[in-house]
Amino acid sequence: MGMVLLRDLDDRFQADLWTQALEEQGVPHLLRTFEDTAYDGLFVSQKGYGRLFVEDEWLSRAQEIDAELAGTMLPEDITLTDLARRLDHTLLDPMAGPAELEQHLEQCLIMGAAAACIPPWLTARAAELLAGSRTAVCTVAGFPLGFELGAAKAREAAALVEAGAAEIDVVFNRGLALCGELDAAVAEMAAVALAVEPHMVKVILETSALGPELSARASGALVNSGVQYLKTGSGFFGPATPSDVGILKAAGAPRLKVKAAGGIKSLDGALALIAAGADRLGSSTGWAIYQEARERWDA
Numbered sequence: 548m549g550m551v552l553l554r555d556l557d558d559r560f561q562a563d564l565w566t567q568a569l570e571e572q573g574v575p576h577l578l579r580t581f582e583d584t585a586y587d588g589l590f591v592s593q594k595g596y597g598r599l600f601v602e603d604e605w606l607s608r609a610q611e612i613d614a615e616l617a618g619t620m621l622p623e624d625i626t627l628t629d630l631a632r633r634l635d636h637t638l639l640d641p642m643a644g645p646a647e648l649e650q651h652l653e654q655c656l657i658m659g660a661a662a663a664c665i666p667p668w669l670t671a672r673a674a675e676l677l678a679g680s681r682t683a684v685c686t687v688a689g690f691p692l693g694f695e696l697g698a699a700k701a702r703e704a705a706a707l708v709e710a711g712a713a714e715i716d717v718v719f720n721r722g723l724a725l726c727g728e729l730d731a732a733v734a735e736m737a738a739v740a741l742a743v744e745p746h747m748v749k750v751i752l753e754t755s756a757l758g759p760e761l762s763a764r765a766s767g768a769l770v771n772s773g774v775q776y777l778k779t780g781s782g783f784f785g786p787a788t789p790s791d792v793g794i795l796k797a798a799g800a801p802r803l804k805v806k807a808a809g810g811i812k813s814l815d816g817a818l819a820l821i822a823a824g825a826d827r828l829g830s831s832t833g834w835a836i837y838q839e840a841r842e843r844w845d846a
Contacts, residue, residue, distance in 0.1 A: 550600040561790040575602040636833035637664040654834040655682045674711025685714035691781040693718030697735030701742040714747040733768045740773030749776035755785035766798035778806040786810025789823035796824035814839040
């Protein structure tokens, strides 16, 4: 039988997940990685990790498995309310002011969003406008690069909680992690968590920069740091993918939850991330996603 392409794979972790699922279902398959790809004796750099092929007579079943793993199937029990309670509706436009904030918060309240993620300088105003609602005030520290001193991040986070923030999304120092000082980067996050305890802390890892292996190691190291969430990225350096979510979910479970952020522009994209394990979704288009869901589900 001939082999046909099922999908391109982003990284080794995704390859392991897909091949294991196919093996469990008895689907004949072939994984060809790009690690050893050569042309005329020279190694060729290619985007991604490799390509996954299956026997053509098994393609239909393989596509069902692929859809489940990729999160393209609608979770059976999700409702419009469930979707809204996963949304961190985001307004981190540096040009945004009080007028934009008020419109944003009105959308949050109509949806019943989990949180409104807003610029630090608007925290106190947001806390006043959201008082008594189910929507939490979320803001950012060390944003978006994360290379501030750890003590400065902790002070900033504490000041934001004092101003009314209930949740802090703080940027991980990936420079420390990438140069072999992962423990120091984790210690910074632990200090932030301690400074704002018992308020929620979400660590922005920037998985696209760290890569899958270091993202997994960092996630595991953060399990006992006192933070509550692992976040794929800031949204400034690439989109969140189901693969990213799966890596963080596997490494941080069961103690840490996962927030996906970056490039979430549609309902299908949101559902794919939820199916992959995302507990929260950070998106500046949360309102549009909510409206799309309401129309599609006739809610």
